[in-house]
Every structure is written in structure tokens, then in C-alpha cells.
Amino acid sequence: MPEAGMYSWSNLWFRWSVVSLVVLILLAMLVGFVVLPSVHGDFSAQGLWASICRAAGVPSTWVDGPPTAERAPQATNVVLDRSMARDGTSDAVGRGATLALNCTMCHGAQGISGSDAPNLSGQYPEVVMKQLHDYKARKRDSPIMLALAKNLSERDIDDLAAYYAYLPKARTASTTYDESLPALVRVGAPLRNIAPCISCHGGVDQKLGAPWIEGMPRGYLVAQLQAFRAGTRRNDSEVQMRNVARSMTNAEIEEVSSFYARKASAGGER
Amino acid sequence: MFQAKRLVLAHFWVAFIAFLGALVLGAWQMYVRSPLSTWVNNPEHYYRSVTAHGTVMAYVLPTLIAMGFGYAITELALKRPLLGVKWAWGGFWLVIAGTAIAAVTMGMGKASVLYTFYPPMIASPFYYLGVVLVVVGSWVWVALMAINLRAWKKENPGASVPLAMFGNVAGAYLWAWTSVGAAVEVLVLILPASLGLTDTINAALARVLFSWTLHAIVYFWLMPTYIVFYTIVPRAIGGRLYSDTMGRVAFVLFLVFSMPIGIHHLFADPQVGAGFKFVHAAMTAMVSVPTLLTVFTIVASVEIAAKLRGGKGLFGWVKALPWDNPMMLAVTFSFIMLGFGGAGGIINMSYQLNETIHNTQWVTGHFHLIFAGAIVLMYFMLAYELWPQLTGCAPLSTGLIRVQVWLWFVGMMVLTMPWHLVGLLGAPRRMAYYDYTHPDLHSQAWTVTASAIGGFVLLASGILLVYILATARRRDGATVEPFTFSRAAHPGGHTPVALNGFGLWVAMMVGLTLVNYGYPIAQLASLAEAYVPVIPIGSR
Numbered sequence: 001m002p003e004a005g006m007y008s009w010s011n012l013w014f015r016w017s018v019v020s021l022v023v024l025i026l027l028a029m030l031v032g033f034v035v036l037p038s039v040h041g042d043f044s045a046q047g048l049w050a051s052i053c054r055a056a057g058v059p060s061t062w063v064d065g066p067p068t069a070e071r072a073p074q075a076t077n078v079v080l081d082r083s084m085a086r087d088g089t090s091d092a093v094g095r096g097a098t099l100a101l102n103c104t105m106c107h108g109a110q111g112i113s114g115s116d117a118p119n120l121s122g123q124y125p126e127v128v129m130k131q132l133h134d135y136k137a138r139k140r141d142s143p144i145m146l147a148l149a150k151n152l153s154e155r156d157i158d159d160l161a162a163y164y165a166y167l168p169k170a171r172t173a174s175t176t177y178d179e180s181l182p183a184l185v186r187v188g189a190p191l192r193n194i195a196p197c198i199s200c201h202g203g204v205d206q207k208l209g210a211p212w213i214e215g216m217p218r219g220y221l222v223a224q225l226q227a228f229r230a231g232t233r234r235n236d237s238e239v240q241m242r243n244v245a246r247s248m249t250n251a252e253i254e255e256v257s258s259f260y261a262r263k264a265s266a267g268g269e270r
Numbered sequence: 271m272f273q274a275k276r277l278v279l280a281h282f283w284v285a286f287i288a289f290l291g292a293l294v295l296g297a298w299q300m301y302v303r304s305p306l307s308t309w310v311n312n313p314e315h316y317y318r319s320v321t322a323h324g325t326v327m328a329y330v331l332p333t334l335i336a337m338g339f340g341y342a343i344t345e346l347a348l349k350r351p352l353l354g355v356k357w358a359w360g361g362f363w364l365v366i367a368g369t370a371i372a373a374v375t376m377g378m379g380k381a382s383v384l385y386t387f388y389p390p391m392i393a394s395p396f397y398y399l400g401v402v403l404v405v406v407g408s409w410v411w412v413a414l415m416a417i418n419l420r421a422w423k424k425e426n427p428g429a430s431v432p433l434a435m436f437g438n439v440a441g442a443y444l445w446a447w448t449s450v451g452a453a454v455e456v457l458v459l460i461l462p463a464s465l466g467l468t469d470t471i472n473a474a475l476a477r478v479l480f481s482w483t484l485h486a487i488v489y490f491w492l493m494p495t496y497i498v499f500y501t502i503v504p505r506a507i508g509g510r511l512y513s514d515t516m517g518r519v520a521f522v523l524f525l526v527f528s529m530p531i532g533i534h535h536l537f538a539d540p541q542v543g544a545g546f547k548f549v550h551a552a553m554t555a556m557v558s559v560p561t562l563l564t565v566f567t568i569v570a571s572v573e574i575a576a577k578l579r580g581g582k583g584l585f586g587w588v589k590a591l592p593w594d595n596p597m598m599l600a601v602t603f604s605f606i607m608l609g610f611g612g613a614g615g616i617i618n619m620s621y622q623l624n625e626t627i628h629n630t631q632w633v634t635g636h637f638h639l640i641f642a643g644a645i646v647l648m649y650f651m652l653a654y655e656l657w658p659q660l661t662g663c664a665p666l667s668t669g670l671i672r673v674q675v676w677l678w679f680v681g682m683m684v685l686t687m688p689w690h691l692v693g694l695l696g697a698p699r700r701m702a703y704y705d706y707t708h709p710d711l712h713s714q715a716w717t718v719t720a721s722a723i724g725g726f727v728l729l730a731s732g733i734l735l736v737y738i739l740a741t742a743r744r745r746d747g748a749t750v751e752p753f754t755f756s757r758a759a760h761p762g763g764h765t766p767v768a769l770n771g772f773g774l775w776v777a778m779m780v781g782l783t784l785v786n787y788g789y790p791i792a793q794l795a796s797l798a799e800a801y802v803p804v805i806p807i808g809s810r
Binding site: 007021024027031032052058082083186205207208 | 549
């Protein structure tokens with residue numbers, strides 16, 4: 001039922017409510033968009049309108065020169081995308097298997113390495129793709145891998161990834177989460193900003209682009225953690241592994257690497 | 271009560287049983303984090319528990335209580351049968367179905383995203399479908415409240431709407447507009463990503479849309495409590511409501527100001543402009559006005575009760591209050607927790623002070639104190655008040671209720687004060703594991719033990735609540751006293767036309783939302799850089 005007088009200007013409640021709300025908004029906006037920015041050099045350097053725009057959150061660059069998006073990426077050129085994680089077609093797997101004959105010398109006939117080269121069997125496809133692209137673009141150093149990767153086409157890389165993802169993973173019986181696991185694997189070290197291994201590398205969660213490391217050769221894991229720590233390997237796009245490894249001690253690197261490497265010899269399905 | 275007894279009872283029972291389950295999870299969470307127990311060693315189990323605890327406590331419990339209480343008020347205050355009882359049952363079953371779907375998904379570990387919808391973390395689509403069903407069920411309630419009020423107004427042209435119903439419908443409209451933000455976020459951004467239709471999501475826009483719902487939802491939780499303050503407390507302790515008009519002013523101020531202030535949750539988010547952050551902080555300060563009005567009015571009403579009982583003097587009347595009355599105890603505890611929580615809230619909403627406590631355990635302490643403490647305590651009281659009407663039982667044991675209320679108050683203070691302290695010391699919230707063996711943290715270990723003890727006291731209180739409600743026995747032959755709401759100190763006063771309807775206030779609420787959210791939403795929606803890869807939880 002329309003109530004007579006509710007919206008009438010002569011209704012004191014209506015008049016005062018509307019006027020007070022408008023005054024409150026204008027005052028708040030005046031302070032938030034004009035007065036406060038005026039005391040900040042960053043905001044007010046380019047005049048009133050620019051300062052209002054900045055306070056409103058209009059995107060702008062803080063530095064002169066080309067926008068950051070146009071500068072060459074530092075860590076990697078690969079942008080991880082969920083589409084990279086999809087299973088390959090059987091054609092792709094077949095082609096990948098043929099191409100993979102080039103890889104067997106180090107990575108094993110079935111993708112399980114007998115030396116200190118990483119296992120590729122069952123590796124997530126986006127991991128293989130990213131690393132091959134990174135070798136190609138010299139974002140990750142390895143004279144051997146650079147030579148092998150530089151002639152691979154986009155499609156070759158996708159096919160290799162599909163083939164290795166198709167093979168079974170090196171793994172052991174399911175892990176029980178108890179005190180027998182190294183602390184860094186289970187809970188990380190919160191005060192050093194080290195996240196637990198299992199929150200990205202499988203166990204609790206598996207993040208896109210994080211490799212499957214169960215059963216990896218111990219020497220390989222130690223070498224990679226040391227390279228991340230020293231900053232000689234720097235193709236982790238968000239600096240996540242360099243940040244983790246930076247404050248790890250030698251003993252911790254040994255412990256974590258042994259843990260992940262030991263799982264394979266503990267009697268897994270190879 | 272005419273028709274809605276079973277309906278209201280169903281809402282309350284499901285709410286309190288889910289509540290008890292979530293309470294067990296909450297106590298467990300504090301226990302495993304404390305030095306009293308060895309750590310579970312799997313953070314995912316902890317986050318799964320947090321997700322379930324939060325989903326039940328934030329969405330299921332308050333929604334069912336507001337709905338059930340709303341239906342009860344419609345019949346008790348308007349003194350006519352509820353229109354649309356079948357629709358109300360439909361809404362109830364939607365809430366149940368949604369809760370069940372979300373619960374199964376959470377239990378399977380496919381939704382450990384901590385009950386807040388912050389992409390790019392994305393849960394299984396079934397979790398979001400479950401939450402959407404809960405919200406859609408509550409929208410049925412919103413529509414029914416509006417329809418019932420309209421029908422009553424048609425029958426009683428020009429009469430002033432009873433205060434309880436006025437607050438109830440204000441809460442319904444508030445919720446309808448509040449839920450739009452998260453509904454848009456889930457339907458437009460999250461579900462397509464969760465279903466795998468898109469690989470990227472506009473995380474910045476999603477966070478802003480969630481903030482639309484995230485803050486105002488607390489005033490939806492709060493409405494039933496404020497209705498109890500105004501329309502039940504003065505009667506229950508033998509006093510009069512100091513001012514009916516003040517109650518209406520408080521309700522409409524909540525309607526206008528609770529909505530467009532959520533960006534104070536995003537003070538640390540770079541995608542929102544500093545100007546809008548300030549405006550939202552200023553508007554958040556305005557929400558303290560209806561709360562201060564309420565505290566004043568209820569204290570004045572309590573003073574009337576004391577004076578009627580022969581209390582004298584400036585403060586001497588406090589001694590004359592009926593302290594053996596559970597409602598007196600509950601409203602006192604509720605105000606104490608509201609006071610601490612409100613003071614903490616003013617720190618949270620201050621643009622600069624927020625920096626010191628942003629995303630720390632302080633925030634967890636704050637919302638437990640003010641919601642689980644001040645607000646939920648009054649949910650218990652409204653259940654105790656309504657129980658004889660709903661079940662025909664004899665008056666409940668005031669002794670047991672007093673114990674329950676005391677336990678809840680003490681447990682909540684013991685739980686939340688250490689959280690505030692460690693928050694100030696910098697302990698982050700939402701961490702599954704704190705290494706208290708580390709020398710830097712060792713001195714804080716006692717705070718978790720204290721909070722765990724608080725958690726168990728709260729669990730005992732929750733069990734007692736369900737025990738009291740479950741053992742209430744029907745009285746044969748005897749009639750239950752008709753339910754009454756508080757009488758105003760000056761009954762029959764004129765209700766201004768503006769405070770007898772919602773048109774003006776709803777218009778102001780929508781208008782203010784457009785002013786405060788319009789630009790940030792439009793700007794972020796058109797920003798290509800705001801799209802980031804989706805991170806599905808538990809998909810591998």
C-alpha cells in the first residue's frame with residue numbers, strides 16, 4: 001500500500017534522511033578522493049583529476065617507459081594453463097613414444113632413470129612441457145638438454161609430454177602422515193616461510209606445474225635444491241622454489257631428497 | 271501459533287544439530303593445533319574441518335534461525351496464520367538439500383577452500399551448488415516475509431507494523447540484497463571455472479563481489495538478536511521497551527549502512543582504489559550508530575525494569591535487576607561481548623589500524639566474539655523463549671539455562687581473548703600448523719591451550735543446549751501462556767510513516783551500494799589483467 005507522504009519533500013524523515021545521506025557521501029568522497037590524496041606526492045603529482053583517478057583505482061603505470069607486460073619475462077616464458085594438463089590423444093602418445101627414443105639413454109627405457117637424471121615416467125604433462133620450453137629458451141641451464149630441446153617443435157614437446165604422462169608413475173604404497181616423515185615434508189617451516197612439500201608436490205594437494213617427485217634419484221633432487229638455493233636455477237616463475245630452498249640447510253636438503261628418493265627403493269610398482 | 275509450529279521447530283532442530291556438529295569440529299581444530307595433542311600431520315584434514323565448521327556456522331545456522339524465527343514472528347506478532355506454508359517447507363527442504371550436498375562434497379575433501387569464496391582457489395562445483403541451494407531456500411523466506419507483511423497491511427490499513435515484524439522484514443530485505451554479491455560471484459565467475467568451462471578467473475572482481483556479501487551478511491546474522499533485544503528482553507525481565515521508535519531507526523539504519531561497506535575487508539587488496547577504501551571505512555563507522563542506539567535503548571529498558579522492582583540511584587538500580595533470570599544474564603553477557611567485539615571491530619575497519627591486525631588471529635577472535643558470542647547467545651535465548659510455544663512443554667529449567675549461558679560466555683571469552691593477543695603479536699589466521707617447538711613461538715603456546723580449553727567449554731555448553739531443548743516435555747492438559755512481545759514505555763505512540771515501511775530505506779540501500787560499489791565492480795569487470803589461472807583444490 002503506498003503510504004501517503006512517505007516520499008514527500010515535506011515529510012521531515014524523508015527530507016533529512018536523503019539530505020544527510022547525500023552530505024555524508026559527498027563528505028566521505030571529498031576526504032577520500034581529494035583531501036587525503038593531496039598530501040601524497042605519488043597521488044597528486046599529476047594534478048587533481050589524475051589524483052582522483054588514482055584514488056578510484058584506475059590502473060596506471062608507476063614508472064615511465066614500456067609497461068611491464070612488454071618487458072621480457074625473467075624466469076620463464078611459459079604461462080601455465082590448465083589446458084596443458086589434459087591427457088594427450090593416443091596419436092600424440094604414439095608419436096611421443098617414438099620421439100622419446102632419443103631420451104632413453106639418460107631417462108631410462110620406460111622413463112625411469114638408472115642414473116641421476118630425473119624420472120619422466122608418469123610426470124605431469126605441463127611439467128615436461130614447461131621444462132622443455134625453458135631449456136629451449138635457455139631459462140634452465142643444461143648443455144645436453146639445450147642441444148636436445150632446441151630442435152623440438154611445439155608439437156614434439158606436446159607429444160613427449162603426452163607420452164610420459166601416459167606411463168605409470170614411480171610410487172610406493174600410500175604415505176601415512178605421521179611423525180616418521182621429515183618435518184619439512186609434512187608441515188614445512190612456517191617461521192622460515194617454507195611450505196610443506198606435500199602441499200604442492202602431491203600428498204595433500206598437487207599444484208599445476210609442480211612435478212611428481214616421488215622416486216626421483218636422490219642426486220638429482222639434491223642438485224636441484226642446491227641450484228635453487230644458489231640461484232643458478234631460476235625458472236620457477238613465482239620464485240617459489242628459490243624461496244623455499246634459500247633457507248634450507250644442507251642437512252635438510254639431504255633429508256628431504258633422501259625421503260623422496262627412498263620411496264622408490266622401498267618397493268614400489270616400477 | 272497457528273500453523274507454523276512444525277515448520278519453525280524443523281528449522282531450529284536442523285540448525286542446532288548442525289551447530290553441535292560444527293562445534294565438535296571447532297573444538298577439535300583448537301585441540302590438534304595446541305600442544306595438548308600431536309599434530310594431525312595432514313593440513314588438508316584441518317582445512318577440511320575449518321571449511322565444514324565455517325560453512326555450517328556462517329551459512330546454515332544463522333540462515334535457518336533467521337528463517338525459523340521469521341516464520342514464528344509472522345504468526346506471533348501479526349496474529350494471523352502464515353501465508354505460503356507449503357512454500358516455506360519448500361524453502362526449508364532446499365536449505366536441507368543444499369546443506370547435504372555441500373556436506374558430502376566437503377567430507378570428500380573436494381571443497382577445502384575455507385568457506386570463503388576467494389578465487390583462484392576453486393572447490394568442486396557441488397559445494398557451490400549446495401551453498402546456492404541454501405541461499406535460494408532463504409530467498410523463498412524473503413519473499414514470504416514480504417508477502418505476509420503486505421497482506422497484513424492490507425487488512426490493517428494505517429496501523430503500525432509490530433516492531434518484531436518490522437525488524438524481521440528489514441532483515442529479510444537486507445539479506446536479499448546482501449546475497450546478490452556472492453550469488454553473482456558464484457554464478458558468473460566461480461561455477462564456470464569450477465565446471466571447467468574456463469581456465470582463468472577474474473579474481474579481483476570475485477573478491478570485490480564477495481566483500482559485498484561478506485560484511486553485510488553479519489548484519490543478517492545480527493538481526494534476530496536485535497529483534498530479541500528490542501521485543502523480548504524487556505518483557506522477559508519485567509520491564510518496558512524504552513523506545514519503539516529507536517528500534518525502528520536502528521533497523522532502517524542497518525538496512526541502509528550495512529551493505530555498502532564490505533571493501534574494508536579488502537584494505538590489503540591492491541586492485542581497489544584507496545579512495546573507495548576510505549569511503550567504505552567511513553560508512554562502516556556509521557554502522558556503529560544503530561548499535562550504540564540499541565545499547566542505549568536496551569540499557570534504558572533494563573533500567574526501567576530495575577526501577578519497577580524498586581531499584582534506586584544513579585547506578586544502584588543495577589542491584590535490583592532480576593539476576594536469576596537467564597535472559598538478564600544473557601543480555602548482560604551479550605553486551606559485554608558486543609562491547610569488546612565492537613571495539614575490536616572499529617580497529618578492523620580503520621584503514622590504518624587494520625594494517626596491524628589484517629589477516630591475523632585477531633580477526634578470528636573478533637568475529638567469534640561478536641557473532642558466536644554476542645549474537646549466537648541470543649539465538650539460544652530465542653529458542654528457549656519459543657520452545658513452550660512450539661512444543662507445548664513446561665517452562666524450561668532456568669537453572670540449566672543459566673549454566674548453559676554462563677558456560678557459553680566463559681568459554682567464548684577464554685577462546686577469543688588469547689586469539690586477540692596472538693593476533694596483535696602477528697600470528698596469521700588460517701594456518702593449519704604453528705610450530706610451537708620453535709623458540710620464537712614457544713612463549714605463545716599457552717594461548718592455544720587456553721583457546722582449546724575455551725573450545726571444550728563451548729562444546730559442553732552446546733551439548734547442554736541440545737539436552738535442554740531435547741528433554742523439554744510436553745505438559746498434558748495445561749495450557750501454554752500466549753506469547754507476548756515487549757510493551758513500549760509509552761504505548762500507542764505515533765509511528766512516523768517513514769518508519770512503518772521500507773520503500774525509502776531500500777531505495778537508499780540500493781543507491782548507496784551503487785555509489786560505493788558501482789565503479790570498482792565496473793572497472794574490475796573490464797580489466798583483462800585481473801584474470802588469473804584457476805587453482806582447483808583437490809583435483810589431482
